[in-house]
Structures are given as structure tokens and as C-alpha cells.
Amino acid sequence: MRRLSQRKALTLVRELDAFPKVSESHVETSASGGTVSLIAFGAMALLAFFEFFVYRDTWMKYEYEVDNDYSSKLRINIDITAAMKCQHVGADILDLAETMITSNGLQYEPVIFDLNPQQRMWQRMLLLIQNRLREEHALQEVLYKSVLKGGPTALPPRSVTSCKQALFCFILYANIVQPVRCVADKQLKPLNACWVHGHVYVNKVAGNLHVTVGKPIHHPQGHAHIAAFVSHDTYNFSHRIDHLSFGEEIPGIINPLDGTEKITYNHNQMF
Numbered sequence: 001m002r003r004l005s006q007r008k009a010l011t012l013v014r015e016l017d018a019f020p021k022v023s024e025s026h027v028e029t030s031a032s033g034g035t036v037s038l039i040a041f042g043a044m045a046l047l048a049f050f051e052f053f054v055y056r057d058t059w060m061k062y063e064y065e066v067d068n069d070y071s072s073k074l075r076i077n078i079d080i081t082a083a084m085k086c087q088h089v090g091a092d093i094l095d096l097a098e099t100m101i102t103s104n105g106l107q108y109e110p111v112i113f114d115l116n117p118q119q120r121m122w123q124r125m126l127l128l129i130q131n132r133l134r135e136e137h138a139l140q141e142v143l144y145k146s147v148l149k150g151g152p153t154a155l156p157p158r159s160v161t162s163c164k165q166a167l168f169c170f171i172l173y174a175n176i177v178q179p180v181r182c183v184a185d186k187q188l189k190p191l192n193a194c195w196v197h198g199h200v201y202v203n204k205v206a207g208n209l210h211v212t213v214g215k216p217i218h219h220p221q222g223h224a225h226i227a228a229f230v231s232h233d234t235y236n237f238s239h240r241i242d243h244l245s246f247g248e249e250i251p252g253i254i255n256p257l258d259g260t261e262k263i264t265y266n267h268n269q270m271f
């Protein structure tokens with residue numbers, strides 16, 4: 001009696017089926033049904049394949065929000081070339097609270113103001129992109145993505161040296177012995193400009209960044225630039241801004257002033 005009920009229970013479990021079955025007439029195979037299945041499987045494979053590419057793609061999502069972290073510092077990235085010797089230029093930041101941010105983070109390096117052909121070409125391209133960007137904002141997205149994929153961003157190295165032995169050579173230029181940087185085409189030019197680059201951290205208040213004649217000094221009444229010993233004839237406020245941005249540097253983002261070049265033939269002109 002007990003064995004019988006056990007067997008019964010076993011068959012019950014074996015035949016238990018929670019899912020409704022398709023009736024026999026519907027599982028018959030046919031050529032047209034097979035074709036539909038094949039097409040469906042093909043479409044699924046194709047969709048899965050493209051879905052993978054969508055997944056790999058990068059999307060830009062813009063979000064703006066109020067920065068309420070006013071105690072932290074803001075980073076300013078600077079890369080400016082001024083057409084004056086380094087000992088004559090000083091760059092600093094003066095903010096609303098009259099706190100002078102001494103430009104410790106900035107480096108001054110003597111360079112040649114004129115760009116070499118390679119750099120000139122790059123700068124023209126940058127300006128072209130800059131002009132296009134003003135009309136087509138979506139271009140920034142394309143640029144950003146191309147950089148993610150490893151495209152070029154920065155200017156090619158500032159001086160291409162061909163002198164195998166030395167970076168700096170000395171020549172007699174304008175009757176004074178001056179250091180010159182050897183350029184690719186064996187053209188010797190004096191280092192007539194100053195490349196000011198680096199980054200500074202400032203308070204998040206209104207202020208101004210200026211690059212002018214003389215090194216900045218801070219005294220109780222304010223702040224001044226010592227320019228007494230700089231001859232007026234050496235004043236040349238021509239400059240080139242290769243990069244000027246706020247916050248962390250993001251490759252592929254072209255900032256509004258990047259690539260600007262201002263040349264003046266007047267010693268007194270300021271920008």
C-alpha cells in the first residue's frame with residue numbers, strides 16, 4: 001500500500017509541468033517557418049553586434065551646476081609666449097582681496113618668438129578650428145572624441161634642435177654674445193622671447209592675471225612691477241597664447257583664447 005502511493009507520487013512529480021506546452025500541430029517544421037526563424041536569428045545577431053559598438057562609443061553629456069565649494073582653489077593653466085626677454089617680464093595674479101598670488105608655479109623659459117614651419121602650420125590649423133568652433137559647437141565633441149582615440153593636441157615641441165652636442169650655442173648677435181637655440185634648418189636666431197608656462201592656484205574671487213614689464217613685487221600699499229632698468233626700446237607686448245584654461249587640463253578641449261597671436265610694431269601698445 002505504501003509502495004503504491006510512493007510510486008504514484010513519483011509519477012506525479014515526473015509529469016509535473018508548470019509551463020503550458022505548445023500543441024503538437026504548432027511544432028511541425030516547414031520551409032517558410034524555417035526561413036522566418038533564420039531571418040529572425042540573423043537580425044538578432046546583427047543587433048547584438050551593433051549594440052556592442054554603441055556600448056563602446058563615448059557620449060558627451062553636458063551638465064551645469066553652481067559651484068558652492070568656494071573655499072577650494074581654482075587652477076589656471078597658462079602657456080603664453082611674450083616677445084620680450086625673460087628677465088624683463090613678470091606675470092602674476094592680483095585678486096579682489098589684493099592678495100597677490102606669486103607666480104611660483106610659472107616657469108619662464110627663453111625661446112624664439114617665431115614659430116618654426118611645423119609649429120606655424122599647427123597654429124594655423126588651430127586658428128581654423130577655432131573659427132569653425134564659433135559656428136559649429138558640435139565640432140568640440142568630435143575633437144574631444146578624436147583625442148580620446150589618440151589624436152594630437154599640443155603644439156609640436158617648441159624648438160627642434162639639430163645641434164647634436166648642445167641645446168644652446170652662443171653667437172655674436174647685435175654685437176653682444178647671446179645664447180641662441182639651434183633650430184632645425186641651422187638658422188641661428190637669438191632667444192628673443194619668453195615662454196611663460198605652468199599653472200597657478202587662485203582663490204575663487206574676481207581678479208586679474210597680467211603679464212607685463214618688470215618682475216612683480218608686493219609692498220604694503222599694493223603691488224608693483226619693477227621696470228626702471230628696462231630700456232623702453234625693448235618693450236614689445238607682442239604675444240602668443242597657446243593655452244589658457246581654468247580647472248584641470250582636459251585634453252581635446254580647445255579654449256577660446258588658444259592660438260591667439262597679437263603682434264605689435266609699436267613699443268607702447270598694450271593688450
Ligand SMILES: *[C@@H]1O[C@H](CO)[C@@H](O)[C@H](O)[C@H]1NC(C)=O
Binds near residue numbers: 264
Ligand atoms: C615685437 O616682436 C615681434 C616678433 O618678434 C616683431 O614682429 C615686432 O616687430 C616687434 N615689435 C616691436 C615694437 O619691436
